[in-house]
Amino acid sequence: MKTFFETYSSKLILFTFIALLTSSCLSDSVTEPEPPEENGPDYPSPTESEAPDGILETVTWNLERYGDDLYGSEAGIQRTKNILRIADSLKADLYGLQEITGQAGLDTLSKYMPGYRGFVADYITYNQKLGFLYNTNTIDSLSSGAITTGQDDYDWAGRLPLYFSFNYNYNGTSTPIYAIVIHAKANTGNTQELEEAYERRVRAAESLYTYLQSEKPDTRIILLGDYNDDVDVSIYDDSSPSPYDDFVMAENSFRAVTESISDANQSSYIAGDYSDLIDHIIISDELFNNYTASSEEIYFEAENFIEDYVNTTSDHLPVWAKIDFTGAN
Known part of the structure; x- marks a missing residue:
């Protein structure tokens, strides 16, 4: 009777032989690049997190299916480096992200962002997941998950809203925040499909408004x-x-702080000739007194230091806004 080690050794030899044979058969195929060498020329530079300064910098950013090609090509590696360079410039505390293909994408980013953590909505079953990336020096995670009460998965295009409950810490004070990231149904298709997509956005926004008010x-x-x-x-x-009219019209309860960007006819979607803003940030009245006036903006500077941004990074630019907790809450 063979011992465990004899059986293990036999299986290991067989496995090695099959692996070598497979490798030989595929010798003419294209070899995918390896992940960048630690501290080598292609290694992304670490992006240090910021110490608490009392200003909660919030960013919404669609990363156009980031994570499909982390190390599969030079373009995939370059994309990660570009995102990290922009994050290093923004130095935000909270990133609400769309179109992350999986947890591996945020794990890759946070690996090069000491002091940051990230998580995706793993309840979304395809490669346009929602996610949050946050600065652990300023944010203590409390809970997160899907908002399901009163929500219809179809209306949300299979991407139910992701909430993130956390404490923002500054100067010995912890302020509870309830952040939500959404990715509504896209405005695509023929005439009938466009109408249906609009109606789905309307129902989704109305259901979220009702839930939050209740x-x-x-x-x-x-x-x-x-x-x-x-x-x-x-x-x-x-x-x-607008599908978000309930939020906009409820001036005593909510404020679309990025509406001023719409009024200026600026767009963060840069894949074509597009004059409307579709990446937005809304805050509730509990934060009105903390909002930093005119801090809302599209981060156009990214196109100045990232070559061919739309083809190498994303079809959306980051949009950000700031909330000030240095005074009384």
């Missing part, structure tokens, strides 16, 4: 995301109201 009436809320529509009038038809 279940989170006294909560400090930050709603970030790729809204796939504007907050003044709809991109579906400029005679149609």
